[in-house]
Each structure stands twice: as structure tokens, then as C-alpha cells.
Amino acid sequence: MANPALTVLDIEKFADAAHRHGVPLIVDNTFPTPIHCRPFEWGADIVTHSTTKYMDGHGAAVGGAIVDSGKFDWTAHAEKYPGLTTPDESYHGITYTERFGLEGAYITKATAQLMRDFGAIQSPQHAFYLNLGLESLHLRMKQHAINGQAVAEFLEKHPAVKSVEYAGLPSSKYHALAQKYLPEGGCGVVSFRLKGGREAAQKFMENLKIAAIETHVADARSCVLHPASTTHRQLTDAELEAAGVYSDLIRFSCGIEDTQDLLDDIAQALEATEA
Numbered sequence: 001m002a003n004p005a006l007t008v009l010d011i012e013k014f015a016d017a018a019h020r021h022g023v024p025l026i027v028d029n030t031f032p033t034p035i036h037c038r039p040f041e042w043g044a045d046i047v048t049h050s051t052t053k054y055m056d057g058h059g060a061a062v063g064g065a066i067v068d069s070g071k072f073d074w075t076a077h078a079e080k081y082p083g084l085t086t087p088d089e090s091y092h093g094i095t096y097t098e099r100f101g102l103e104g105a106y107i108t109k110a111t112a113q114l115m116r117d118f119g120a121i122q123s124p125q126h127a128f129y130l131n132l133g134l135e136s137l138h139l140r141m142k143q144h145a146i147n148g149q150a151v152a153e154f155l156e157k158h159p160a161v162k163s164v165e166y167a168g169l170p171s172s173k174y175h176a177l178a179q180k181y182l183p184e185g186g187c188g189v190v191s192f193r194l195k196g197g198r199e200a201a202q203k204f205m206e207n208l209k210i211a212a213i214e215t216h217v218a219d220a221r222s223c224v225l226h227p228a229s230t231t232h233r234q235l236t237d238a239e240l241e242a243a244g245v246y247s248d249l250i251r252f253s254c255g256i257e258d259t260q261d262l263l264d265d266i267a268q269a270l271e272a273t274e275a
């Protein structure tokens with residue numbers, strides 16, 4: 001699932017296409033997490049996560065993870081992957097595929113060479129925070145999906161709302177893909193547009209009492225962002241339009257709060273935009 005567009009990737013289709021061209025499919029599974037989506041079962045070769053988001057869950061530690069299925073055959077397309085299939089001068093002249101096999105070649109190069117050279121190592125304290133988060137991930141993801149679905153349904157019916165993007169809504173063009181790849185729900189992030197434009201979007205956010213205005217997303221606490229005035233503020237209105245990041249677009253990341261509390265907060269903030 002893409003952030004912030006919430007596009008649902010047709011993993012099987014893209015895995016087939018990638019494999020026909022001798023390249024691995026790498027899926028960023030940050031938003032659904034392994035609780036709600038298992039890309040390897042649909043043919044993906046490598047999965048990445050920003051653990052800073054749902055996995056940590058509390059915005060306590062920045063981190064990332066690469067998970068290698070160990071199934072992609074680098075040697076069948078050796079000319080494409082010299083870094084894995086020819087001797088590495090910086091690492092005792094070993095050839096990763098020969099020394100570690102298909103299961104170990106990619107991830108050993110990633111950890112033994114790249115992680116070492118770039119220093120992208122998680123501190124022990126941050127690993128500890130992440131581990132605490134992982135212990136409750138399965139419970140939190142359930143509530144994120146329940147809240148995301150309820151908020152999306154509520155917004156879709158609200159007169160101040162122009163449109164809503166959430167794959168759990170039958171009106172979403174990604175609904176069929178979501179039913180296939182995310183049968184137990186996706187995540188808590190909902191994107192929507194307000195009829196009142198940029199000004200209403202700003203007013204809506206300022207009036208929220210539970211959700212905090214933050215660039216961060218996918219957290220136990222609800223947070224909200226107006227990309228046009230923050231992450232994408234360098235773009236003109238025409239450029240925003242072209243990127244699908246409309247000036248009236250809001251990204252609402254539902255936390256694990258009580259569902260009715262969230263709906264009440266959104267309702268009163270929407271009312272304030274009409275005042």
C-alpha cells in the first residue's frame with residue numbers, strides 16, 4: 001500500500017512481470033505490516049518495512065528492516081547482479097551466491113557489506129523499543145483497521161466531504177485488490193478531500209481534539225496531515241493536481257483510540273469548517 005496515495009499493488013501480477021524480466025520484486029509492506037499482508041505468498045522476493053511506523057507504533061525509534069525470502073535465483077541472471085555473483089574485493093574476494101547460496105547471498109551482502117559500510121545499524125535501545133512494539137502489533141493492527149474502516153464510511157456519507165480513498169470501501173478502485181491481498185483489513189490511514197478546499201482542510205485540522213497535526217503516520221495515536229501545506233508545500237497547485245496530492249487532500253491516520261471517540265472528534269471538526 002502506497003503512502004500517501006493508498007494504492008494497493010497487484011503483487012501477483014507485478015511478481016510475474018518482474019520474474020519474466022529476471023528481476024526480483026521488492027515490496028514495501030510498511031502500511032499493512034505482516035499482520036495484514038504477506039507478500040511472499042504472492043510471489044514477492046524481498047519485503048521492506050519502515051519499522052518507525054506501525055511496528056514500533058509509538059514513534060519512539062526510527063528504524064527499517066529488509067526481509068529476504070531467499071528464493072530469487074540471482075545466478076540464473078548472473079550478468080544482471082555482478083555485486084552478488086562475482087568476487088567482492090572489499091570482502092575477502094568472496095562471491096556471495098557461491099559462499100552463502102540463494103538463501104543467504106543478498107541479505108549477507110546487505111548486512112556484512114552495506115550495513116557495515118554505511119553504518120545503518122539500529123542502536124540497542126532502539127531495537128528494544130521496536131521489540132516492545134512488535135509484541136502488540138497483532139492487536140493494534142486490528143483496531144487500526146476497524147477505525148480506518150469506520151472513519152472512511154463516516155466520511156463518505158458526510159456532506160462536507162468531496163471524496164474518500166480507503167481500499168476497504170466498496171467505492172474504492174482498489175477494493176477488489178484489497179479483498180484479495182488484505183482480507184482482514186489494511187491499515188488505519190484514510191485520505192479524503194473536502195469540498196471547502198484548502199481553507200477548510202486547514203480549519204478541520206486545527207479543530208481536531210484527539211488527532212495531532214503531524215508528518216508522522218501509522219502510529220498508535222491518531223495523527224493528521226495536510227500534504228499541500230507541509231510535505232508537498234514546494235509544489236504549485238497545478239503540480240499538486242498532477243501528483244494527485246490535491247490542495248484539499250487530508251491524510252488521516254487512525255490510531256487505536258475508541259472508534260466512537262474518533263468519529264465524534266471528526267464530526268465536530270467538520271462542523272467547524274462549515275461555521
Ligand SMILES: *Cc1c(COP(=O)(O)O)cnc(C)c1O
Nearest residue numbers: 003028030031050051052062063
Ligand atoms: C515512512 C515510510 C517510509 C520511510 O521510513 P522512515 O522510517 O521514515 O525512514 C517508507 N515507506 C513507507 C510506506 C513509509 O510510510
